[in-house]
Amino acid sequence: MKNKGLNKVDLIFEKINAEEVLKKAWEMSNQSIIQQILDSGLKGRGGAGFPTGLKWKYTAAIDEPEKYVVCNADEGEPGTFKDREILDKVVYKVYGGMAIAGKAIGAKKGIVYLRGEYRFLLSQLYKELEAFHKMIKEIGYDFEISYRLGSGAYICGEESALFESIEGRRGEPRNKPPYPTTSGVFEKPTSINNVETLVTAMMIITHGPESYSQLGTKDSRGSKVFSVSGDTPIPGIFELELGMTVQEFVNEFGDGDTKAVQVGGASGFCVPRKKFQDTIIGFEGVPTGGSMKLFNSSRSMYNVLHNYLDFFAEESCGQCTPCRVGCQQLLRGVEKVKKGEIHSNYLNELLKLADTMKVASKCGLGQSVGNAFRTIVENFREEIIY
Amino acid sequence: MYQLGNLVKDLSDKHGRTRESLLPILQGIVEKHNYLTDEAMVEVAKELDISAAEVYGTASFYTFLDTQERGKYVIRVCKTITCSMKGKIEILETLEDMLKIKAGETTSDKQFTLLETNCIGWCHKAPAMLINEIPYTELTPEKVVEIIKGYMQKK
Numbered sequence A: 001m002k003n004k005g006l007n008k009v010d011l012i013f014e015k016i017n018a019e020e021v022l023k024k025a026w027e028m029s030n031q032s033i034i035q036q037i038l039d040s041g042l043k044g045r046g047g048a049g050f051p052t053g054l055k056w057k058y059t060a061a062i063d064e065p066e067k068y069v070v071c072n073a074d075e076g077e078p079g080t081f082k083d084r085e086i087l088d089k090v091v092y093k094v095y096g097g098m099a100i101a102g103k104a105i106g107a108k109k110g111i112v113y114l115r116g117e118y119r120f121l122l123s124q125l126y127k128e129l130e131a132f133h134k135m136i137k138e139i140g141y142d143f144e145i146s147y148r149l150g151s152g153a154y155i156c157g158e159e160s161a162l163f164e165s166i167e168g169r170r171g172e173p174r175n176k177p178p179y180p181t182t183s184g185v186f187e188k189p190t191s192i193n194n195v196e197t198l199v200t201a202m203m204i205i206t207h208g209p210e211s212y213s214q215l216g217t218k219d220s221r222g223s224k225v226f227s228v229s230g231d232t233p234i235p236g237i238f239e240l241e242l243g244m245t246v247q248e249f250v251n252e253f254g255d256g257d258t259k260a261v262q263v264g265g266a267s268g269f270c271v272p273r274k275k276f277q278d279t280i281i282g283f284e285g286v287p288t289g290g291s292m293k294l295f296n297s298s299r300s301m302y303n304v305l306h307n308y309l310d311f312f313a314e315e316s317c318g319q320c321t322p323c324r325v326g327c328q329q330l331l332r333g334v335e336k337v338k339k340g341e342i343h344s345n346y347l348n349e350l351l352k353l354a355d356t357m358k359v360a361s362k363c364g365l366g367q368s369v370g371n372a373f374r375t376i377v378e379n380f381r382e383e384i385i386y
Numbered sequence B: 001m002y003q004l005g006n007l008v009k010d011l012s013d014k015h016g017r018t019r020e021s022l023l024p025i026l027q028g029i030v031e032k033h034n035y036l037t038d039e040a041m042v043e044v045a046k047e048l049d050i051s052a053a054e055v056y057g058t059a060s061f062y063t064f065l066d067t068q069e070r071g072k073y074v075i076r077v078c079k080t081i082t083c084s085m086k087g088k089i090e091i092l093e094t095l096e097d098m099l100k101i102k103a104g105e106t107t108s109d110k111q112f113t114l115l116e117t118n119c120i121g122w123c124h125k126a127p128a129m130l131i132n133e134i135p136y137t138e139l140t141p142e143k144v145v146e147i148i149k150g151y152m153q154k155k
């Protein structure tokens, strides 16, 4: 299949008449709202990529008077800053997506969990919320949104840790199952979605699922907002159609000397130059919650890896041993190899440890540390050793 | 140390006295005083009718719910990869020189605390830092000097 190349899209930040769209959604049956989201092929934009329509369908199917729509605005993945921009520019569409989700699944309450680092946005967000509540009430919606703030813990972006945090406890992930769709916040059926996912859902209701699903590829429908940073002349926030290769991305955003792109942040994958051409950005290649960091040849990939491991060692909640000890060991391990205190073959042992963490860790944090670790160590082994 | 006054009561009236009110109450105290004293945590425990150990155990999980004494202005310099590539070291050194403290410390007049933090979501405008809740981006040593001078005059 010929790939699509790099195409800019204007959907997330497009100005729309929210009242009209919300009226339209109000007239639709819950089933047909969910069907449109299913037909669009939308997958969650927070990183894990679960089909949004299915999540809504499962939550809707449960017969329980108290349900929740939660908006995950914890945005802590290094290199991701698009949710802040979305909240800043088009929060009415985030609220709109939540109200539509609420109607579709039968929830009367919505909660936005906003990372503490974004508290400066709060007064503006509240102001717009007041107007929003008034508007939807007039249409007929019985739905109310409230805010909860984070307090500087990356792990609270993980959905079950986020629920714990809302409930007033340490943000320690829960065992799964049960999944949020049956037992989420306050142990009630909960549909939790990323900020961008909710806006996209509203745009699918606005324009219809057909036009959306024409964008992107079979496995990665639609478009996505990318947070671009690092060695690039044009850092910033860009909405692009899914399905481009890393090479096409680099042609647009690189500085002419790009040696690697870290796709998906610290928990994502490092793509070296020799793989730019064959790697598709999306669920069929390298998935991403939007974080795209470019590194040119002046950068030490050891420093990059060390920085990520340091991040994970700090942010691991410490609840399970593979992750708590594993993060520390990987960090100390690469330091020792770099200093020549231990033979470079030790890297192979560390790779095994990273694999063990993938299967034995309780949540996505410990499970994904190995992504960056393996892709950096395998592709830039000399830089780690010398 | 600060005087708590009616703060815990007022915050409990506002947010409620159930377990899920705990974080908003602690956040409210930190918003005002930048850290939690033992006295504050004990009072919150009483107000919510839970043990002080529960309050401490919860607070200690969250980086922003400091239980160590903090200055009036808490500076958090981002140390994650993009900021680190774009000159975070110079920013931190400039702050250390100006405030005559190291990262992790508080000035003796209790005006400033200097900390490092993980990605704050401004990588496209790196290097970046927060002072209390306000983000400052595209920092240069010169810009940092101006910003801190501004805060010094405020006090």
Ligand SMILES: Cc1cc2nc3c(=O)[nH]c(=O)nc-3n(C[C@H](O)[C@H](O)[C@H](O)COP(=O)(O)O)c2cc1C
Pocket: A043, A044, A045, A046, A047, A048, A049, A050, A052, A072, A073, A074, A075, A076, A077, A154, A155, A156, A157, A158, A159, A160, A192, A193, A194, A195, A197, A198, A363, A364, A365
């Ligand atoms: C360690 C960790 C951190 C996460 N942080 C975020 C986050 O900041 N924002 C987010 O939307 N999802 C985050 N997620 C994913 C959420 O658990 C969840 O899958 C997501 O909110 C679902 O929304 P979506 O289906 O719309 O993507 C994180 C997951 C893990 C394991």
Ligand code: SF4
Pocket: A155, A172, A173, A315, A316, A317, A318, A319, A320, A321, A323, A324, A361, A362, A363, A364, A365, A366, A367
């Ligand atoms: S994998 Fe890490 S972050 Fe997740 S529960 Fe275990 S220790 Fe906590």
Ligand code: FES
Pocket: A078, A079, B078, B079, B080, B081, B082, B083, B084, B118, B119, B120, B121, B122, B123, B126, B127, B128
């Ligand atoms: S790396 Fe510093 S703001 Fe993201």
